Amino acid sequence: xxxxxxxxxxxxxxxxxxxxxxxxxxxxxxxxxxxxxxxxxxxxxxxxxxxxxxxxxxxxxxxxxxxxxxxxxxxxxxxxxxxxxxxxxxxxxxxxxxxxxxxxxxxxxxxxxxxxxxxxxxxxxxxxxxxxxxxxxxxxxxxxxxxxxxxxxx
Numbered sequence: 001x002x003x004x005x006x007x008x009x010x011x012x013x014x015x016x017x018x019x020x021x022x023x024x025x026x027x028x029x030x031x032x033x034x035x036x037x038x039x040x041x042x043x044x045x046x047x048x049x050x051x052x053x054x055x056x057x058x059x060x061x062x063x064x065x066x067x068x069x070x071x072x073x074x075x076x077x078x079x080x081x082x083x084x085x086x087x088x089x090x091x092x093x094x095x096x097x098x099x100x101x102x103x104x105x106x107x108x109x110x111x112x113x114x115x116x117x118x119x120x121x122x123x124x125x126x127x128x129x130x131x132x133x134x135x136x137x138x139x140x141x142x143x144x145x146x147x148x149x150x151x152x153x154x
Contacts, residue, residue, distance in 0.1 A: 003069065003073055004070060007069040011062070011063060013062075014062040015144060017055050017058075018055070018140065019140035019143070022137040025052070025133065026130075026133055026134055026137050030130070038123060039117070039119050042122045046111060049107065049110075056099060060096050060099060064092065064093075067088070067092065083153065084149075084153060088143055088147050091142065094139060095136050098139075102129055102132040102133070106129050107125070109121065109124075110126050
């Protein structure tokens with residue numbers, strides 16, 4: 001019982017940090033930076049990403065690990081888990097895949113573009129990051145709804 005309680009707490013905090021961070025970045029920070037000069041905006045995003053992605057990596061590890069602990073110790077495996085657990089699992093894997101695509105795809109180009117002060121290159125990669133984060137934010141919010149309401153579906 002203690003193991004399940006700890007796993008649920010880790011799972012909830014990791015999801016809150018990742019999804020909440022993306023929601024904040026996409027809906028609050030991004031629109032607020034419109035008044036900044038492009039190079040200052042790009043340098044700020046570089047700093048934001050370098051800090052936020054540390055927390056995303058922690059979440060990318062903590063979410064599946066805590067989820068699998070719950071599946072196998074609380075539900076006795078996927079066969080006994082409700083449909084909402086399967087949906088959360090699938091959506092979580094998609095989100096992790098999108099993060100890996102972002103992190104190893106446009107992010108290095110963005111980071112290198114800022115370092116080289118190649119603002120058009122950095123902006124191009126930032127736009128790709130923005131699209132992926134937007135999609136992942138929507139998937140994350142849907143996953144939170146599924147996780148919060150799923151046990152009430154039956």
